[in-house]
Amino acid sequence: MLKALNLENINKSYGSIQALRDINLTISDGEFFSLLGPSGSGKTTCLKVIAGFEAPDEGSVVIFDQEVTNIPPFKRQVNTVFQDYALFPHMNVRQNVGYSLKVQKLKGPSIEKSIDEILEIVNLTGYDFRKPSELSGGQRQRVALARALVNKPKILLLDEPLGALDLKLREKMQIELKNIQRQFKITFIYVTHDQQEALSMSDRIAVFNDGKIEQVDTPANIYSKPINSFVADFIGTTSIFDKVSAMNLFNLDSAFSVRPENVLIFDKEKDLIGINKNEYFIANGTVIDCQFQGSHLKITFSTDANSKLSAFKSLEGNINQIYDVNSKHLIAWKRSDITILNE
Amino acid sequence: MLFKKGSINKLNQAGLGLRFGAIAGLLFLHIPLLLIILYAFTTEDKSYQFPPPGYTLKWFEVVLNRQDIWNAVGLSMRIAIISTFVAIILGTLAAGALYKKSFFGKSSITILIILPIALPGIITGISLRSTFGVMGIPFSTWTIIIGHATFCMVVVYNNVVARLRRTSPNLIQASMDLGANNLQTFFYVILPNMGTAILAGGMLAFALSFDEVIVTTFTAGQQTTLPIWMFSELIRPRQRPITNVVAVFIMFITFIPIVFASYMASKTSESEGSTK
């Protein structure tokens, strides 16, 4: 497969703060790739290095087999959708979208045609002569997208593009972005701190923490096979048992995590009859919180070894179920459902 | 229940005393300016009698035919335009260099920019005068311009820095990202965005230069700018009605740029406020 981007041993620091540590990353052509991590984890700096706004202290950036480490942003066939959109406030929608064509000194009707086409794709036909200040947040977002796409870049970088939108609009734009990516068949590199967004849109995800990449994998693997406790904790809801409590409770010699949907809840000892005790971990739990979450309940238990554990209980059949705080239960999950964590 | 009807609304309304104080203050600021206009039409030419015994337009005609006043107006205009031009270049450059980067000595440079307007004009004036004297530079229009540009720079600087700080730094990155080199970015993005701020700063600089008297007094030699003419009339009033008309003229010529610049300033800060 064609390599769209190759980062080799990228290091970058600002003064005493090391923003990127030994970043190695290869992204294939046409991938929807997410850089996921908490704020300050280095994902935006990584994006800036790819775009050319920041030069790495060490390492090389290769885009489609061309070494671009020292090439300025205006010479890279990479365009960016900025977090605050960075629309030129003095230009209308058409002028904003046509900017990259204008600075290349392109002339003739083909320019107008490309602008029309891209505006139609992002559903902004008819807004041509509005100023950014006269648009809603979602519309500004589309202008930023159209502006970055009109020049048909080889890679599109998106820096938390949906961060400023409300939940409903965000979900709608997620679908549209994915459609646009399929339509243009170009590589998207998407920076986000929202794990839900990364999981639902990406082909692959790189999880950033403290300037390092912790894990690169498909959403399914990131979710089900987190490589360490940071990834496990950051992606979705999970309960982590450290090495000590794992040893005390289950005589297991390493830390592990378990997803709440894999946890079963039993009221009494005799209810356990139906399961094969060799295949399960079983523990005592005391309810400390019970939240209604629509399709299910989220119940938080404290266990004997001072660990906390979350479990989902489907509300199918009986919507009015409730678990009283301080009531005691037995909790169990399959040995095969846990993820062993390397600290 | 214990509240009187409407007392909640009153918490968010200005009390009578406050309104009275605010209105009185505004009247205090503006009545003197209105009086100047009134006096331009008085028929009395020997004293400042109030209310004027009669009204006439003839002083405007007299001023129209006074070549010495027109010469002074022309000189003041020329000085104000050139000083503004120089101040725009210096102030914008300084703003571009200083708005973001922090480095050792930055606050000293900022103070240095503010100093010419913060120090009493007489100190700036005498300093420049003695330097011109020591260097053997003869007093001319250009010595006045050097003085004016020095204290007008800060006005442009302030306006441009304020705008730069409000502008998203991503705009410049976005422009480069979309393929524009430095020059294109400057002409297509930076300049149009800074344009109104530079214009507003320039207009204030013009108003400032046009009616400056103190620094001018020390850097002018034999030249008579309009404020210098006015100042000599203030010390020894010989042509009261003509002074009245000239005062109105100075007021109106600075009126337009000031209103424009303040409108721009308040307008941008308002629209910024509503989007964030």
Add this chain to the structure above:
Amino acid sequence: MNNFLDSFSNFAFRNKNFIFLSFLIIPLLWLGVVYLGSLLIFLGHSFFHLDGFTGQIVYEFSFKTLLELFSSPANIDILIRTVVLAACVTIGSAIIGFPIAYYMAKFTSPKVKIFLFIAIMLPLWSSYLVRVYSWKLILAKEGIINWFFEKLNLEWLLDSILSTPVIGGPSLSISYIGMFLVFTYIWLPFMILPIQASLERVPNSLINASHDLGANKRQTFYKVILPLALPGVIAGSIFTFSLTLGDYIIPYIIGTSKFFIGQAVYTHQGTAGNIPLAAAFSLVPILVMVIYIYCAKRMGAFDAL
């Protein structure tokens, strides 16, 4: 050509210091050499002195001139008079300016606010001389104030104000009270704007919280609004205080025959040709302001600028 521009752009993009320096160098040379150089040379003269017989400046380092400034009672009179007047003007403009600033910041619609903003900016930027002149018209014996008192049959009141020692005088236009009025009028906008800016930054929720916790309007004003507006008042007072200290035109046109610092500087450098003493006098407002600004900074006044 295009290639050159591109590679220049590339260079400039990678070498941000280059852009930065090329921007800074011209304004810095102008201010640092032309302005600051002149200023230091002039102020440096305060360490030289005038030869009493020849009337020539003796270019020898000494504290003679500074000693002369602080030992002659006449000079000390001038210094004290100026500082007291500047303090009075500052207090006066704070009292007159506060209600406008408060009203503007908290009780207006955006449209009215723009209007008021312009109404403050207009006198701030419009001709200083014209505004001083307007007070010559107002304070004159035959002017509007006398007319007003006459109409109300209150001439006795005006006369008794004018006959008060120190602040009075033969007429309003030749008295300290007249000077005080003109100075306050001229510098008032410099006081209003910083107060308004600092009040603007007091969130309304804070005022609501105070009401919510049981404070009435008066208590809220004194316990919440006034303390938070104080940095603005101090920032404004820097302007009113320093501008009054150095002015020589208003005392010249409105004042009595008694000198203020500005006039002393003017006279000593001009007719007397005593540049060292003029420089020494100039040092006083600068020193007073440095001390004042240092104290103000410690009270956080600069956040309101």
